[in-house]
Amino acid sequence: xxPLESPPATPGPTSRTGPPPAAVTVVLPTYNEARNIRTxxxxxxxxxxxxxxxxxxxxxxxxxxxxxxxxDELSAADPRIHxxxxxxxxxxxxxxxxxxxxxxxxxxxVMDADLQHDPAAxxxxxxxxxxxxxxxxxxxxxxGAPGGGRRGPPGGGGGG
Numbered sequence: 001x002x003p004l005e006s007p008p009a010t011p012g013p014t015s016r017t018g019p020p021p022a023a024v025t026v027v028l029p030t031y032n033e034a035r036n037i038r039t040x041x042x043x044x045x046x047x048x049x050x051x052x053x054x055x056x057x058x059x060x061x062x063x064x065x066x067x068x069x070x071x072d073e074l075s076a077a078d079p080r081i082h083x084x085x086x087x088x089x090x091x092x093x094x095x096x097x098x099x100x101x102x103x104x105x106x107x108x109x110v111m112d113a114d115l116q117h118d119p120a121a122x123x124x125x126x127x128x129x130x131x132x133x134x135x136x137x138x139x140x141x142x143x144g145a146p147g148g149g150r151r152g153p154p155g156g157g158g159g160g
Contacts, residue, residue: 022055022080024048024126025105026119029095030058033113034065041074041081043119044111050123057102058083058113059095067113 026044030037041056048054060068062085071083084102086095096110107126111117121137128135 021104021106022053023105024051024054024107024109024122025103026054026056026109026111026122027096027099027103028056028058028111028113029061029092029099030063030067030071030113031061031090032063032065032067034063034067034070036113036115037067037070038074040111040113040115040119041071043115044122045078045080047119047122051126054080055103055105056081057099059099060085061090061095062087 026048028037028040028044033040037058041058044056045054058068058071058081060071060083062068068083068085071081075081075083082102084098086098089095089098099110100108107129109122109125111119111122117137125135125137
């Protein structure tokens with residue numbers, strides 16, 4: 001695998017060279033997630049079964065536990081999984097930005113790889129973003145609708 005070492009980011013050998021753009025891209029920034037990464041990728045793929053043209057981009061900050069090795073193994077078996085190992089740069093925000101800049105999806109999802117975000121919510125987010133610029137997931141608010149609700153503009157006008 002070719003690590004990303006300086007901006008602009010360039011994909012390693014698991015990059016997309018021929019397939020059409022994905023409908024949904026899930027960006028998973030990682031650091032020391034070897035024990036979770038197989039589970040989160042499998043759960044993400046189950047959640048995206050209605051979007052077979054998805055891609056999963058793992059942006060790994062050269063995890064000492066070898067997270068990137070595990071993702072490389074998975075990407076060899078499934079061309080929708082891509083691993084970008086960053087050697088010289090670290091940090092969640094920059095990993096997210098690099099992942100988003102490499103994404104081909106019409107809908108973009110960013111999730112933590114430690115399973116604090118439930119991949120089963122991805123279809124709800126993808127559905128919510130249709131006709132909108134952004135959909136944000138989070139815990140169900142007290143009295144709110146499970147799976148999130150739509151809210152109107154600040155100051156009222158659209159209950160969720």
